[in-house]
Amino acid sequence: METFKIIQELELTSSRLSKEQIILDEMKNNNEIFFKGMELAYNKLITFGVKKIPNSEENGEGLPWDNFFKLSQDLSSRKLTGHAARDKILEIMNKSSKDEWNFFYKRILQKDMRCGLSEKTINNVAKKNNFDQFLIPVFACQLAQDSDSHKKKLTGKKFLEVKLDGVRVISVLYPDGRVDFFSRNGKELVNFRNLQNELSKCIKTNPINSAIVLDGEVVSKNFQELMKQIHRKSTVQNDDATLYLFDILTFENFKSGIEKKKYFERIKHLENWFDRNMRTLDKIKLIEKSLVDLDTDDGKNIFKQFNTKAIIDGYEGIMIKDPDSYYECKRSTTWLKLKPVIEISLEVTNFEEGTGRNKGKLGALIAEGEEDGKFFKLNIGSGFSDKQREDFWQGRRNLIGKIIEVRADSISKSQEGENWSLRFPRFKCFRGFNENEKI
DSSP: OOOOHHHHHHHHOOOOOHHHHHHHHHHTOOHHHHHHHHHHHHHHTTTOSOOOOOOOOOOOOOHHHHHHHHHHHHHTTHHHHHHHHHHHHHHHHHSHHHHHHIIIIIIHHTTTOOOOOOOHHHHHHHHHHTOGOOOOOOOOOOOOEEEGOOOGOOOOEEEEEEESSSEEEEEEOOSSEEEEOOTTTTTTTOOOOOHHHHHHHHHHHHSSSEEEEEEEEOOOOOHHHHHHHHSSSSSSOTTTTEEEEEEEEHHHHHTEEESHHHHHHHHHHHHHHHHHHHTTTTSEEEEEOEEETTHHHHHHHHHHHHHHHHHHHHEEEEEEOTOOOOOESEEEEEEEEEOOOEEEEEEEEEEEEEGGTTTTTTTHHHHHEEEEEEEEEEEEEEOOHHHHHHHHHHHHGGGGTOOEEESSSSEEOOOTTSSEEEEEEEEEEOOOSSOOOOO
């Protein structure tokens, strides 16, 4: 079957089992061209540097796969960019038949096949039926476990870092000066060109022999603004952003899923690389680390002080990392996260009715107040039991003026930028029975 007809067939069914059967049939047919196309589309580490791909309105004579594959390689290596890339894409499009371009080639370059398929589905079918040659690399980086669930791991020597309230960014630096940014899930990030350009200058000044990966966190004025920027469909640039780096490894080891150089060695390598290339830059920095021994009283005291200071300074929490650990592209107990629980008291000023299953019940309390010199105003819509939602809604007029205790993960600026807000606020309890009563 022609490749574009397979995409059309996948589009016509919403059944997962039917999609899997279509994929399996093509694996049995050894349809290499189809699966090479799927890898180009779903391998998130392959990028083409183009955003707007035209739709074909006319039928060309048809395009051999090898011609398209060469175009994809020239785009991914950035041998073709700008007007040259645009002109070559138009040339290839005009040679293609209308359907093979619109349903297959174009969608590959857009990295969106629009047929209800993912690399996970393809890989599941391949693994289940021993077609390993069709497996697609899955993007993954190292993630931390929650320290509350692994308290036995809080022993021995550990590096402590503050947990920034930002967005994880995996930077891939290539010898030719190209720099790609990805989120932790492999989404290409295109709104931080100023940071990418700084990294690119470093490579051109001090060339590298092979691609490297820098792991870090991008922060901006506040978390809400950063989230808006990440989800923009346009390429409006965020010049306010700062990139904080905390790890380094080779691109080949990142792709294979493990870097066996120990964390303390990687830190030293990162510090040396940073000193050579980036010490004078304002927008790219290193996250500071503190080495403690949690088997000693001094280490335990430093740990408590570090955690307390992180809360006071408004960080999202702290990271606890094993100096002898490898970089593993999965969630691992060698990295632990400890998030503080913030509790503040606010006055209820209004309420909202719920929707859906909470229709006719309390949806959220609106509360405000001052804590440690910061004025907070926010909606609290979680933390209530079903019975509380019913009872509070029946007596909603009596809620105004009461003091409630609110729990949250961290403090942040509100979207308006005037007041302060809380990340993931939830109701804990009332602090009294009467208006303005705090007990």
